[in-house]
Amino acid sequence: xxxxxxxxxxxxxxxxxxxxxxxxxxxxxxxxxxxxxxxxxxxxxxxxxxxxxxxxxxxxxxxxxxxxxxxxxxxxxxxxxxxxxxxxxxxxxxxxxxxxxxxxxxxxxxxxxxxxxxxxxxxxxxxxxxxxxxxxxxxxxxxxxxxxxxxxxxxxxxxxxxxxxxxxxxxxxxxxxxxxxxxxxxxxxxxxxxxxxxxxxxxxxxxxxxxxxxxxxxxxxxxxxxxxxxxxxxxxxxxxxxxxxxxxxxxxxxxxxxxxxxxxxxxxxxxxxxxxxxxxxxxxxxxxxxxxxxxxxxxxxxxxxxxxxxxxxxxxxxxxxxxxxxxxxxxxxxxxxxxxxxxxxxxxxxxxxxxxxxxxxxxxxxxxxxxxxxxxxxxxxxxxxxxxxxxxxxxxxxxxxxxxxxxxxxxxxxxxxxxxxxxxxxxxxxxxxxxxxxxxxxxxxxxxxxxxxxxxxxxxxxxxxxxxxxxxxxxxxxxxxxxxxxxxxxxxxxxxxxxxxxxxxxxxxxxxxxxxxxxxxxxxxxxxxxxxxxxxxxxxxxxxxxxxxxxxxxxxxxxxxxxxxxxxxxxxxxxxxxxxxxxxxxxxxxxxxxxxxxxxxxxxxxxxxxxxxxxxxxxxxxxxxxxxxxxxxxxxxxxxxxxxxxxxxxxxxxxxxxxxxxxxxxxxxxxxxxxxxxxxxxxxxxxxxxxxxxxxxxxxxxxxxxxx
DNA sequence: GTTAGGG
DNA sequence: CCCTAAC
Numbered sequence: 001x002x003x004x005x006x007x008x009x010x011x012x013x014x015x016x017x018x019x020x021x022x023x024x025x026x027x028x029x030x031x032x033x034x035x036x037x038x039x040x041x042x043x044x045x046x047x048x049x050x051x052x053x054x055x056x057x058x059x060x061x062x063x064x065x066x067x068x069x070x071x072x073x074x075x076x077x078x079x080x081x082x083x084x085x086x087x088x089x090x091x092x093x094x095x096x097x098x099x100x101x102x103x104x105x106x107x108x109x110x111x112x113x114x115x116x117x118x119x120x121x122x123x124x125x126x127x128x129x130x131x132x133x134x135x136x137x138x139x140x141x142x143x144x145x146x147x148x149x150x151x152x153x154x155x156x157x158x159x160x161x162x163x164x165x166x167x168x169x170x171x172x173x174x175x176x177x178x179x180x181x182x183x184x185x186x187x188x189x190x191x192x193x194x195x196x197x198x199x200x201x202x203x204x205x206x207x208x209x210x211x212x213x214x215x216x217x218x219x220x221x222x223x224x225x226x227x228x229x230x231x232x233x234x235x236x237x238x239x240x241x242x243x244x245x246x247x248x249x250x251x252x253x254x255x256x257x258x259x260x261x262x263x264x265x266x267x268x269x270x271x272x273x274x275x276x277x278x279x280x281x282x283x284x285x286x287x288x289x290x291x292x293x294x295x296x297x298x299x300x301x302x303x304x305x306x307x308x309x310x311x312x313x314x315x316x317x318x319x320x321x322x323x324x325x326x327x328x329x330x331x332x333x334x335x336x337x338x339x340x341x342x343x344x345x346x347x348x349x350x351x352x353x354x355x356x357x358x359x360x361x362x363x364x365x366x367x368x369x370x371x372x373x374x375x376x377x378x379x380x381x382x383x384x385x386x387x388x389x390x391x392x393x394x395x396x397x398x399x400x401x402x403x404x405x406x407x408x409x410x411x412x413x414x415x416x417x418x419x420x421x422x423x424x425x426x427x428x429x430x431x432x433x434x435x436x437x438x439x440x441x442x443x444x445x446x447x448x449x450x451x452x453x454x455x456x457x458x459x460x461x462x463x464x465x466x467x468x469x470x471x472x473x474x475x476x477x478x479x480x481x482x483x484x485x486x487x488x489x490x491x492x493x494x495x496x497x498x499x500x501x502x503x504x505x506x507x508x509x510x511x512x513x514x515x516x517x518x519x520x521x522x523x524x525x526x527x528x529x530x531x532x533x534x535x536x537x538x539x540x541x542x543x544x545x546x547x548x549x550x551x552x553x554x555x556x557x558x559x560x561x562x563x564x565x566x567x568x569x570x571x572x573x574x575x576x577x578x579x580x581x582x583x584x585x586x587x588x589x590x591x592x593x594x595x596x597x598x599x600x601x602x603x604x605x606x607x608x609x610x611x612x613x614x615x616x617x618x619x620x621x622x623x624x625x626x627x628x629x630x631x632x633x634x635x636x637x638x639x640x641x642x643x644x645x646x647x648x649x650x651x652x653x654x655x656x657x658x659x660x661x662x663x664x665x666x667x668x669x670x671x672x673x674x675x676x677x678x679x680x681x682x683x684x685x686x687x688x689x690x691x692x693x694x695x696x697x698x699x700x701x702x703x704x705x706x707x708x
Numbered sequence: 709g710t711t712a713g714g715g
Numbered sequence: 716c717c718c719t720a721a722c
Binding site: 359591631632635 | 720
């Protein structure tokens, strides 16, 4: 058998190429492959010798690279080990490939001090270049900065070093969904799997190599693994490792642990590059598979921790949030690259299922909340810091995580000057801009609250013209809810009322139109979330002109009426916002319980037009129910579906939980719901079978007789 | 503006 | 029901 492998002819040149090419992410470019200096294609003879590759082979490789299946163009010949190897100083490229490991070791032995120094120089250069590239890339808005990078970041538990590279990381604030070009991950993925020496958290390369059938990809993907761990660093002395470390991180280390050093260095290099991800597999919301042991390695801190500086341990919370984060990101990547699961096998099923669903990126709220948590967390640590300056790095870590969160959103990164252990450090953080509507002036609101520092203030805006309140306004009164989340300690100082201040303003819809709706819809609920920061701002800043708009109006208009209504849930008439349900819960007043006939109409509509055509259904079947929006229909259908699926197994006539207080939905209807669901569920996957589609959900015009 | 899905 | 991202 013959195998084409890639041999680098010049170690240093290769390194340069790594930095540049990596950052440009231009893969599989023929000219790169044929770069006479950097790459040399060779053929691996059956006896293990390498001979120069022919042009034909070269072409073949190119085509492989272009092929989008190239991710696994790996030649795994039994008994033959090939690799993306470095054959430094030997352009002839003849080497014995007894095993990749052996070769690499021998190669390392060749590396004298001079070579090492040169390499270190290039490490620096690379870091520089990568940073530059990333910076440029950011400027151009190029999406190539892989989120993998971020994952790497969080994946390896110890992060405080990364503070040194914060600026580099900031370059990576690219919206998540754009981060994975279809081709690149494939390549890098497999490549990554091969090299296996990913960051600190991986020991798998040992196993890979030792395992016998070592694979390799023919790829132009820059491979820092050559620099990493088992390869370059393996045989370095502690001192050399220290040098490398310094070159990589820009700081000294006193760590004597070789293993640790190697991992740190390799991670440092890795993080500066466009590294592929997915040493993790997400399964059942847990990290499993490849990442398994690596993760645990991280967790036990034996590898990832920085012994000398390190009193720090990852707190459970930080760990959790890291994992949590993983759940968000890699899944996305995996979805876009189903191939990546090739060797995971077990969760193919899940992947398929998930692939069917629309992928959502984490919501702003999620990010904000996460950020908030971390912010608090880090602040708490800051407090400790005062007493225990030695622990400074802990808070550094948490702040670094903030950085990590930023790019998810593509949100502007702001930095705030935090005082960490006496040092002023520009710490990037999510600017928690309030969402949606401009914030209302809560302070004004509070003035009306007799309790002053309201733990909670509720204003009920009474309807002025109740009778004229149209039942089918569509939008009914909604709640203005403002919650203050205490965030930073010093911020709390600004907030005299202290903690947990919450104000809820309920504004009742006005029958007349003297009260223009805030947003075009009448008395829509205004929900604003504010941190004490915002309160602070209110004191200082000039309120936007409409900032106090609705509240002021609410207060002003309501006059005494409103004050009366404060905290007095008057359910006497329909002015109230909430209404108690039979079983003690409360429900929005104007919630309209779904009547049976409505449900039936809905089911019928779905049967006719298909689930998903909510607007269609709304228009045609619910024309007279103006208070039911298409979203309502959708929600209701969802609930019905859930109910039908949950209930049918046991097959009770009615919902097993009648205590719900909700109108029980007759079994027949639920059955019908499930039927429809199944029918349409079958249709959706195979788009090819148009016949079924036509009969069930397409053909809106086709008037099937309803089911009811 | 609609739809899907999480909260 | 609400909200928000995806479409």
